[in-house]
Amino acid sequence: MSTVNLSEITKQFGDVTAVKGLDLVINEGEFFTFLGPSGCGKTTTLRMIAGFYFPTIGKVKFNDRDMTSVSPEKRNTGMVFQNYALFPHMTVFENIAFGLKVRKLKKHVVKQKVEDVLKKVRLEQFIDRQVSQLSGGQQQRVALARALVIEPDILLLDEPLSNLDARLRDEMRTEILRLQREYDITTIYVTHDQVEALTMSDRIAVFNVGECQQVGTPTEIYNQPVNDFVAEFIGETNILPVEKDKEEGPNFIYKSNDLNESIHVNNSDENIASYEDDNQLYMSVRPEAVKVDEKPMEGINVFSGTVESVQFTGESVHTFVNINENATIKATELNRGPSTYLIEGAEVYAYLPESQVRIIPESKGDV
Amino acid sequence: MLNAEKRKTIYLLNPVVLILIGYVLYPSISTLIESFKQNGAFSIGNYTDFFGPKAAANLEALWHSVYISILSVLLSALIGVPLAYIFNRYDFPGRQFFSNIAIMPIVLPSLVGVMAFMFLYGEVGLVPNAIKDLLNLSKVPFQIGGVSGILIVHAYTMYPYFYMTASSALNNIDPSLEEAAYNLGSSKFKVFWRVTFPLLTPGLVAASLLVFMVSMASFSAPFLLAGGYRVLSLQIYFSKMNGDLEMAATQSVILSMVSIGFLLFMRWYQSRKDYRMASKGIGAHRSEVNNPVLKVVMVTLGIITMIILLLPHATLLILSLVPEGAWTWQTYPQAFSFENFRLLFEDPNIWDPVRNSLIMTTLACIGVFTFGMITSYALVKRSFIGKNLLDILVMIPWALPATVVGMNMILAFNKPSVFSFGEVLVGTFWILPLAYFIRFIPLVVRSTNAVLEQMDDSLEEAAQNLGAKWFYTFRRIVVPIILPGVLSGTLLAFVQAVGEFPTSVLLYTLDNRPISIEIMNQLRMFNIGQAAAFGMIQVGLIAIVMFISYRFFGVKSENTL
Numbered sequence: 057m058s059t060v061n062l063s064e065i066t067k068q069f070g071d072v073t074a075v076k077g078l079d080l081v082i083n084e085g086e087f088f089t090f091l092g093p094s095g096c097g098k099t100t101t102l103r104m105i106a107g108f109y110f111p112t113i114g115k116v117k118f119n120d121r122d123m124t125s126v127s128p129e130k131r132n133t134g135m136v137f138q139n140y141a142l143f144p145h146m147t148v149f150e151n152i153a154f155g156l157k158v159r160k161l162k163k164h165v166v167k168q169k170v171e172d173v174l175k176k177v178r179l180e181q182f183i184d185r186q187v188s189q190l191s192g193g194q195q196q197r198v199a200l201a202r203a204l205v206i207e208p209d210i211l212l213l214d215e216p217l218s219n220l221d222a223r224l225r226d227e228m229r230t231e232i233l234r235l236q237r238e239y240d241i242t243t244i245y246v247t248h249d250q251v252e253a254l255t256m257s258d259r260i261a262v263f264n265v266g267e268c269q270q271v272g273t274p275t276e277i278y279n280q281p282v283n284d285f286v287a288e289f290i291g292e293t294n295i296l297p298v299e300k301d302k303e304e305g306p307n308f309i310y311k312s313n314d315l316n317e318s319i320h321v322n323n324s325d326e327n328i329a330s331y332e333d334d335n336q337l338y339m340s341v342r343p344e345a346v347k348v349d350e351k352p353m354e355g356i357n358v359f360s361g362t363v364e365s366v367q368f369t370g371e372s373v374h375t376f377v378n379i380n381e382n383a384t385i386k387a388t389e390l391n392r393g394p395s396t397y398l399i400e401g402a403e404v405y406a407y408l409p410e411s412q413v414r415i416i417p418e419s420k421g422d423v
Numbered sequence: 424m425l426n427a428e429k430r431k432t433i434y435l436l437n438p439v440v441l442i443l444i445g446y447v448l449y450p451s452i453s454t455l456i457e458s459f460k461q462n463g464a465f466s467i468g469n470y471t472d473f474f475g476p477k478a479a480a481n482l483e484a485l486w487h488s489v490y491i492s493i494l495s496v497l498l499s500a501l502i503g504v505p506l507a508y509i510f511n512r513y514d515f516p517g518r519q520f521f522s523n524i525a526i527m528p529i530v531l532p533s534l535v536g537v538m539a540f541m542f543l544y545g546e547v548g549l550v551p552n553a554i555k556d557l558l559n560l561s562k563v564p565f566q567i568g569g570v571s572g573i574l575i576v577h578a579y580t581m582y583p584y585f586y587m588t589a590s591s592a593l594n595n596i597d598p599s600l601e602e603a604a605y606n607l608g609s610s611k612f613k614v615f616w617r618v619t620f621p622l623l624t625p626g627l628v629a630a631s632l633l634v635f636m637v638s639m640a641s642f643s644a645p646f647l648l649a650g651g652y653r654v655l656s657l658q659i660y661f662s663k664m665n666g667d668l669e670m671a672a673t674q675s676v677i678l679s680m681v682s683i684g685f686l687l688f689m690r691w692y693q694s695r696k697d698y699r700m701a702s703k704g705i706g707a708h709r710s711e712v713n714n715p716v717l718k719v720v721m722v723t724l725g726i727i728t729m730i731i732l733l734l735p736h737a738t739l740l741i742l743s744l745v746p747e748g749a750w751t752w753q754t755y756p757q758a759f760s761f762e763n764f765r766l767l768f769e770d771p772n773i774w775d776p777v778r779n780s781l782i783m784t785t786l787a788c789i790g791v792f793t794f795g796m797i798t799s800y801a802l803v804k805r806s807f808i809g810k811n812l813l814d815i816l817v818m819i820p821w822a823l824p825a826t827v828v829g830m831n832m833i834l835a836f837n838k839p840s841v842f843s844f845g846e847v848l849v850g851t852f853w854i855l856p857l858a859y860f861i862r863f864i865p866l867v868v869r870s871t872n873a874v875l876e877q878m879d880d881s882l883e884e885a886a887q888n889l890g891a892k893w894f895y896t897f898r899r900i901v902v903p904i905i906l907p908g909v910l911s912g913t914l915l916a917f918v919q920a921v922g923e924f925p926t927s928v929l930l931y932t933l934d935n936r937p938i939s940i941e942i943m944n945q946l947r948m949f950n951i952g953q954a955a956a957f958g959m960i961q962v963g964l965i966a967i968v969m970f971i972s973y974r975f976f977g978v979k980s981e982n983t984l
Binding site for chain 2: 155
């Protein structure tokens with residue numbers, strides 16, 4: 057088990073900077089996720105940890121050992137590839153035993169270890185199958201077993217679930233987590249799927265265009281995004297540009313030109329991200345925080361509008377409220393039966409609770 | 424700082440570059456230099472002679488070569504494409520069997536094929552004479568020879584290029600494309616003309632270029648059939664035999680220019696964006712022939728095609744059973760026996776060529792197997808400066824006509840050089856296996872490239888991640904995966920090396936004469952039976968190797984073209 061320490065990592069491919077000035081410390085036994093859209097540098101970073109790329113600038117350390125230019129075969133990391141990279145000419149046993157044979161373990165030890173790990177991933181009966189005869193989910197487990205059996209210091213997972221269908225993906229999520237806890241192994245997981253990231257991770261690093269935007273626990277990332285990119289990339293949100301107006305008691309007041317109204321926000325770290333004076337500011341409010349009602353509501357942060365459309369997704373209902381031509385607010389409620397659905401065209405009131413609105417600056421480097 | 428990856432690349436490239444420079448580039452340059460020499464002094468005299476009035480024969484030969492090549496392309500396409508369409512789009516009894524027979528010309532080495540054609544359709548041919556006797560004609564109704572003979576042999580041996588490219592293209596067309604056209608209201612003819620045919624064109628153009636190059640280089644057919652008709656590949660041989668090495672070099676350079684020009688054009692054409700099928704998992708879609716009349720027509724057509732295709736093989740077999748002296752002035756052979764095959768094991772003079780061929784071919788195959796695999800790996804999986812140049816260098820022996828490769832070898836190694844460790848190689852045993860090796864490198868590289876390009880980089884990375892060093896990964900992961908590709912290239916090299924004639928005829932000595940040379944000698948002595956028996960041995964060797972590689976390594980001969 058190891059900590060992973062990335063300091064000032066920059067990676068350039070020709071003129072393209074794939075990763076820029078990255079500083080990260082991943083703790084022992086942690087399940088750490090790199091989250092971001094494609095081309096954001098998350099896989100590049102993972103490959104620098106595995107040793108397939110060497111950083112242009114910066115250092116990679118496992119515990120206190122400098123690994124920056126150590127070749128991949130000497131790093132003792134276990135990697136699961138997006139396409140699994142199972143050796144097509146070998147059986148399940150041979151695939152898993154590969155890393156053990158390289159380590160020159162005795163035959164009976166190899167056999168014992170392979171059988172043990174296959175039991176852990178629940179594939180004992182497939183030990184002599186050709187890998188091509190396995191289903192996607194089973195191949196995935198073999199790939200995991202192959203990476204785990206060498207008792208790596210760090211487990212690296214590169215979008216391992218992206219080739220599976222939705223139901224299998226759910227199942228494998230729990231499976232991976234279970235194995236990670238069982239082996240208590242430092243794990244780095246790369247994904248572009250926010251649900252995967254939120255449900256599995258101890259901590260998440262959100263990447264965009266080669267820069268790490270925010271590092272935090274899933275709840276921090278979701279509830280207290282540091283900028284508009286993070287707020288929009290993780291979950292759904294209503295975002296509107298605002299300008300700072302004034303302080304009033306426990307609240308700050310921001311002005312929205314689109315709504316042509318003031319927005320009140322609690323003056324706390326949970327509601328106001330840190331920003332510089334010259335930053336473009338946004339207010340962000342999650343759809344599930346917005347309250348919509350046909351009955352008139354009194355007080356601050358209430359806006360009247362008409363229902364533009366209602367989307368039924370099964371477990372929840374999305375209501376789009378048109379305030380004016382510049383602003384439409386989305387509200388999400390759990391499904392409570394047909395009687396609670398609003399009708400398109402109805403006059404309604406939307407309330408954005410001042411404890412749920414968050415003020416965030418525009419992300420840097422975002423083009 | 425050189426990192427580990429770059430160091431590995433350099434280690435890999437060193438032998439590759441060294442061998443390519445020493446045995447491909449250096450010989451070609453030797454020929455180029457020789458072509459600018461007249462009586463040992465620098466001069467462009469050879470070229471003015473070539474194009475000038477002094478030796479009109481040369482220019483005439485060049486035009487003849489081009490003329491024959493164009494006609495060969497047309498003829499091969501006319502046979503290969505319709506045959507491919509019928510065998511791949513219609514289902515009728517025996518379809519699979521007929522389509523397997525369709526590639527039989529490949530197993531017939533060129534010299535042996537030409538010989539079989541001579542005794543089938545030539546002046547003393549069995550077919551024209553049989554017709555003459557059956558119909559009581561006063562002389563044979565037809566005979567092949569000269570241009571017509573060359574063309575017919577070319578059509579027979581080269582139509583598989585069209586047949587196979589058209590077949591694979593047809594099988595790769597997504598049926599829904601044609602169905603979409605029908606759905607939009609197109610007629611059957613229009614669908615073929617506007618949808619199917621355009622999708623076949625990239626393959627057909629490639630096949631045309633290939634056939635053109637092969638017939639420009641063709642040597643055996645003109646050698647036996649041309650009579651007084653001059654073609655360039657043959658002119659090189661005559662110049663060399665007359666001792667005019669400088670003229671032979673000049674002719675080689677000009678023929679090479681044409682061939683390399685075609686190679687570059689082909690590379691350019693294939694690198695253009697072509698419309699590959701995006702869809703996966705295409706099932707075969709053949710219309711079943713239900714009309715009984717049509718069914719009979721189809722099957723008859725299949726049977727006739729089969730007979731025509733197998734007649735040369737059958738002729739060869741029959742001739743090989745004719746003992747010496749049993750077919751001299753008579754219309755038909757007079758006796759049959761296994762005499763010729765028995766002599767093989769009793770007469771060392773007759774066994775020697777077979778042994779020579781086996782040893783030299785095996786040596787060359789071991790060479791191309793190892794070298795082709797490493798070169799292909801370096802080209803596909805490693806990045807370095809000058810990759811494109813190396814790629815062209817590898818492909819040059821494939822584009823160069825066999826006669827030119829022979830000339831290159833003579834001019835490079837008839838004097839000591841570093842690449843021959845200070846020895847003169849011409850006149851020794853080693854010159855022939857070396858020539859085979861050079862000629863057939865591209866076959867292995869090409870077929871290995873195809874497999875390596877399919878292999879995901881992550882497989883190597885996974886092995887490395889699990890702690891395997893580079894060589895272990897190469898041995899345990901890369902080699903097993905690409906082996907079918909390497910083997911099918913090597914198989915093709917074997918098939919071609921066993922029947923090799925044009926390079927051998929320029930380089931052989933009495934002690935290392937291969938089977939093809941002995942066939943030529945026996946033909947000169949009018950010992951047709953023994954010549955045919957040697958031909959049968961070539962065919963037999965090819966068949967055995969093809970069978971073994973199919974049975975034990977799953978390499979299909981169809982994949983090797």
